[in-house]
């Protein structure tokens with residue numbers, strides 16, 4: 001089970017600040033009895049794994065995933081798919097975000 005603060009910290013250090021508001025939203029809406037087992041970035045999207053199955057909440061997570069695919073991981077502005085060091089990342093066109101993303105990649 002991953003707590004909100006751990007999820008925030010993990011996304012902040014592996015992606016950036018741009019998606020933290022999504023993490024907050026997901027934890028706000030987390031139904032009683034449902035736990036988050038994993039949170040991660042995959043193919044430029046923010047993903048959550050939960051237990052047990054919950055169709056309604058998974059639909060909400062799909063929506064979050066789709067929005068994250070259009071939101072810069074670093075700054076939260078509108079972004080799209082970019083390839084950084086061979087990984088799919090979602091970034092805006094701001095050069096600073098690309099540089100920060102490259103830096104996070106090397107940590």
Ligand SMILES: [Zn+2]
Pocket residue numbers: 072073074075076077079091092093094097
């Ligand atoms: Zn950005």
